[in-house]
Amino acid sequence: MSLIRVGTRGSALALAxxxxxxxxxxxxxxxxVEIIAITTHGDTSREPLSSLGGTGVFASALRESLLADDCDVVVHSFKDLPTAAYPGLRIGATPKRADARDVLCARGxxxxxxxxxxxxxxxxxxxRAAQLRSLRPDLDVVDIRGNVETRLGRVAEGDLDAVVLAAAGLSRLALLDSVDGEYLELSDWPTAPGQGALALEVRDxxxxxxLAAALTAINHATSQATVLAERLVLARLEAGCAAPIGAMAAIDDGLLFLTATVYSPDGSRNxxxxxxxxxxxxxxxxxxxxxxxxxxxxxxxxxxxxxADFAPMKVTS
Structure with missing residues (x-):
């Protein structure tokens, strides 16, 4: 293959x-290698993610382009990818996972x-909204959309006192050093299943x-296993990638550890x-x-x- 076409969303973070x-x-x-930027409905809509359906809102257009042979491999943020298999496609590689933590970026x-x-x-x-309400029910949690720079800008302008963002995204945009933020440790603040990981999807x-050799070289077995463990919980609960579920898997001393937390939307229960x-x-x-x-x-x-009694999900048998 003289040219490998890599499909991606067109946002600054996705392109990075x-x-x-x-x-x-x-x-x-x-x-x-050529980068093919693809516009998704999630990129153009300003509706809250929950009203858009959450699961797959950023993935569908990429997958359709891959099936149409407009590209040879697409790059997804794993946390945005539905857990159900997509006909005609498969995950070709999971690169080494970046920092899975969230960061609170606050003024002053x-x-x-x-x-x-x-x-x-x-x-x-x-x-994140459920976690904030659980730990600090006195806070005013504001539903927002927009890219990383837009969200940080609302703090700088004084419209918001803080935003919660993924450490991996800040790092990939080279913004970590310029942000005065507090890392939220996974033991107290588990993040979305697959956060910090990328999925390289190809046709069956x-x-x-x-391309096959490149994917084999890029794949990171430990990251693949920990992301799989977290996402299998999501799949079993059929909760979707926008559900109030945090998960953390790690391999240590020969053991694969997994902890998952399900929150009620108002944060009062978990x-x-x-x-x-x-x-x-x-x-x-x-x-x-x-x-x-x-x-x-x-x-x-x-x-x-x-x-299942207090979180919005459809439980599978």
Whole structure:
């Protein structure tokens, strides 16, 4: 393949992360790479994500372009990708995951503890909104849309006292050093399943040899397993990527750990479940088996704890 076409959303963040991936594909394959920017409904609409349906709002146009052979591989933010398989497509690689944490970006060096009562904190995420209301019910949580720079600008202009953003996105835009923010640790503030990870999606069937080799070189088995474990909980609960669910998986000392939390939208209730599994080896197949095992047990505990009673989701059998 003399040219590999990489499809991506056209936002600054999407282009930044896709350009980094395109450079890695070019290096690994020795092929020329072209970036194909694709406009999605989620990029053009100003409606809240919850009213747009959340799940797949940024993915559908990319997938349609891939199936139409307008590109050879598309780059998704995993947290925006529906969990259900898409006919004719598959995940070709999961690059090494970036920082999965959220960052509170507030005026004047304030943090989640020191924000004054009634402070206006912006987010478009139902999960982040529920977490804010759980920890600080006195805050005024404001539903917002817009790119990273727009959201940070509303804090700088004084319209908001703070916004909550993904550390990975700030890093990919080279904004971390310029933002006075508080990292929210995953143990207390679990983030969206797959946050910080990218998914490289391709068409089913045999790939061109150069693209296949590049995807194999880029794939990171540990990231693939931890993201899979988190997303399997989402799939089991059929909650969608906009649901108030946080999850954190990690591999440590030979064990695959998974903790997931489901919040009520108003933050007044939550249920937490944690389990660990022992992969037979660190092969992709054995890590996937461990991810399935641990996610099944975590999902059962969440349901037994009443998660379906207060969070908007459709539970599968």
């Amino acid at each position: 992360q896709s350009t980094a991936i395109a450079n890695r594909i070019s290096t690994a394959s020795g092929s020329e 060096g304030l943090n989640l503890t020191t924000l004054p009562q009634g402070a206006r904190v912006g987010t478009g995420s139902p999960r 069937g045999k790939l061109d040899r150069s 249920v937490v479940a944690s389990h660990a599994a022992t992969p037979d080896s660190h092969s992709i197949a054995h890590l996937a088996e461990a991810a399935q095992d641990v996610s099944d047990r975590v999902s059962r505990d969440l349901l037994a704890g009443g998660a």
